[in-house]
Amino acid sequence: MDLLEYQAKALFSEMGIPVLPSQRIDYPKDLKRLKIPYPVVLKSQVHTGERSSLGGIKFVENTIDAVAAAQTIFNLPIKDEYPEVLLAEAKYNADQELYLAVVLDPIVRRPVLLGSAQGGIDTETAMKNMQQVVVNQEFSPFYARRLMVKIGLQGKLIESVSHIVEKMYQLLVEKDLDLIEINPLGISPRGELMALDGKVSVNDYALGRHPDLVSLVGKNISNNYEIKQEQVKGIDNNSLLVTSNVNGVSSEKIIPDYRLKFTELQGNIGILCNGEGLTMATVDLVMQAQGKPANFLNIKLGDYLEVKDSLRSQMFAALDLVSQKENVKVVLINVIGIVQTSDELITIIYEYFDKLKSIDRETIPFVLRLLGGRIGRARERLSGLPVEVLENLEDAVNQAVYLSK
Secondary structure (H helix, E strand, C coil): CECCHHHHHHHHHHHCCCCCCEEEECCHHHHHHCCCCCCEEEEECCCCCCCCCCCCEEEECCHHHHHHHHHHHHCCCECCECCCCEEEEECCCCCEEEEEEEEEECCCCEEEEEEECCCCCCHHHHHHCCEEEECCCCCCHHHHHHHHHHHCCCCHHHHHHHHHHHHHHHHHHHCCEEEEEEEEEEECCCCCEEECCEEEEECHHHHHHCHHHHHHHHHHHHHCCCCCCEEECCCCCCCCCEEEECCEEEECCCCCCCCEEEEECCCCEEEEECCHHHHHHHHHHHHHCCCCEEEEEEECCCCCCCCHHHHHHHHHHHHHHHHCCCCCCEEEEEEECCHHHHHHHHHHHHHHHHHHHHCCCCCCCEEEEEECCCHHHHHHHCCCCCEEEECCHHHHHHHHHHHHC
16 A cells, blocks of 8 residues: 555654655645745645646645645646645755665566656656666675666765665555655755655555554545544443544543554455554555455454453454444455464354344354364364355455455
């Protein structure tokens, strides 16, 4: 999934890649408290390109013009996507613009450095003059300098731009990213460098190692859906309190050390996982398989084995949340845990269906993906119930999407 420009530039800043003074704008009125001196540029924060040609980027000289421009941009779809946020940024006069990228090439299975002496909105010219260097051994500054020579830089620019490419490569490796792009990298008349626009593509399968990226990706997923607000309250041992909203989920501690994160969307597949990274990666896989998540919930397992009723209460409440809505056609449970947790989970799912049967509540199919658990035992224990047990995540996702049709 691609990050928005302001999110990408936050990562650039952390890595020491120079970016302009900027401010996130959530509402046009925020510009009345702008901390950046005019003139500034207002940028629509959407995932698609061609913002400039479609009216999503405007230069303004004062507050009155800025508020008016922001109102226009917020109501302007860029290829059917409306911005939730704008970026206000200082104006920069570039004498030259370059294109730079570091990408994981799936064909050569190596990182590749890309560069062009013609950056900016004229992407056709940039692509025509693109140069590349494959990093086929352990990375060293030699690779970056080689790219600079190939794109035709000279003198001090070879060293200074190479330093930017080295930081891009470091960021790609540290965050397990698929792509980092700076287009353009502005060069001032005095030779100063500035990342004027940026793109970052996150590797979905590595999210579990990067909770900071999980929060960014989660916001992007939420922005693509109309998230409803709902409260689920209870007063007995099998209940909990959950409050969901557009900015995430807050929960009160009904059970000691209990944590739950629940977000409701508009699709028809309920998703229950343990761990933020696993949850968001599972949501992404369902979307990639053309499925539509109805909700996603992160439940923390593994810390409550000494208190059986605690884990049972949590799971019963969580299963109610993800399954008991008219729009939910199937529930996908993706759990990574130790064997003891998996054994307990199998029993809980069996008891949950037994509870539904006792109160004559309609049931929907479940797809249970277990890793590190006992697949054979699960299939035997849950036989006769509308539960399919799979070990491969892709198979489980595809089966859930199939059952949702």
